[in-house]
Amino acid sequence: MRQRLSSEPDRYRGRRRVPTPPRSRYAAVVTTAFVGAGIVALGANAFPDAKSVSPSVLDELRQASITSQDIAARADTADRASRDSRADTKAAAKEDVWRLPLVGYDFKYPYGMRWGKLHSGIDLVAPEGTPYVAIHDGTVTKAGWFGGYGYTVIVEHPDGSEAIYGHSSEVNVKQGQQVKAGDQLGLVGNTGHSYGAHLHLEIHVKGQPLDPVPWLEERGVDITLQIEAIYPEVAAS
Ligand SMILES: [Zn+2]
Structure with a gap:
């Protein structure tokens, strides 16, 4: 310059x-x-x-x-x-991973009408005391007695959907706790209006129950065949 x-x-x-x-x-x-x-x-x-x-x-x-x-x-x-x-x-x-809630169960009663009323979730029959885990990351919004559901854990996911895990023999998390997919939430039981040891799993979207089977299938989990990440390329993307 x-x-x-x-x-x-x-x-x-x-x-x-x-x-x-x-x-x-x-x-x-x-x-x-x-x-x-x-x-x-x-x-x-x-x-x-x-x-x-x-x-x-x-x-x-x-x-x-x-x-x-x-x-x-x-x-x-x-x-x-x-x-x-x-x-x-x-x-x-x-980390957008979806998991089976437990392994080694009988897929018993699907979502839909049963005995003249809506069965608003699915029943996974497993021995009393079998640990079950969170299907997805989220916040525990309920952990305790919940009427006919017995001892229950509710997890709200980041997308706003909720998973309800009913009839537990015990719950292992506290309200407000953050959980990751695969974290143990409780043990399978026969509490509340239950006919035998099983996990009752409900999915609510915008506060309404829907059939968890196709909904979880879209997220890489085939709950009837007990397969996680059935579309690994989708689950990983
Ligand atoms: Zn049920």
């Missing part, structure tokens, strides 16, 4: 009383043209050479360059933050 200025014709020398901003200032101003639309008017095109620039414009440029450095710093922070959140999203997707 200095060399180029000293090689310019003498007639310009007398007017060059205004301090010339160092190159980094120009770079900052050019950056501003991309970062802050409000300062674009002061960008490179508006400032081809220092000789036509008044001191007040230089002051503005100095201010602009300070601002642009702030903006650049903020933009950098925002970019890093968004990259972090993308990484979080990716990590969350990997």
Whole structure:
């Protein structure tokens, strides 16, 4: 910059009383043209050479360059933050796992009408005391006696759906607890209105029960065949 200025014709020398901003200032101003639309008017095109620039414009440029450095710093922070959140999203997707609630059961009574009323879940028959686990990550919203359901655990998942695990002999979690897919919630039992040791599993979406079989199948779990991740490429994506 200095060399180029000293090689310019003498007639310009007398007017060059205004301090010339160092190159980094120009770079900052050019950056501003991309970062802050409000300062674009002061960008490179508006400032081809220092000789036509008044001191007040230089002051503005100095201010602009300070601002642009702030903006650049903020933009950098925002970019890093968004990259972090993308990484979080990716990590969350990997953890978007659905599991069978237990292994080694007889799939007994499906969802649907039974004895003249809706059976609002499915029954998985297993010996009393068999541990059962969370089918998905979530928050325990109920852990204790729940009328006809007996000892019950309810887990609310991040998507707003709920899983209800009924007729337990005991529950092993507390209300408010965060659980991951596969964490033990309780033991299979015969409490409440139950005809024998089994896990009654209900899925509620928007507060209404639905058939867990196709719903879980969409999430990679075939509960009638006791298979997890039947569509591994979907479950993993
Ligand atoms: Zn049932």
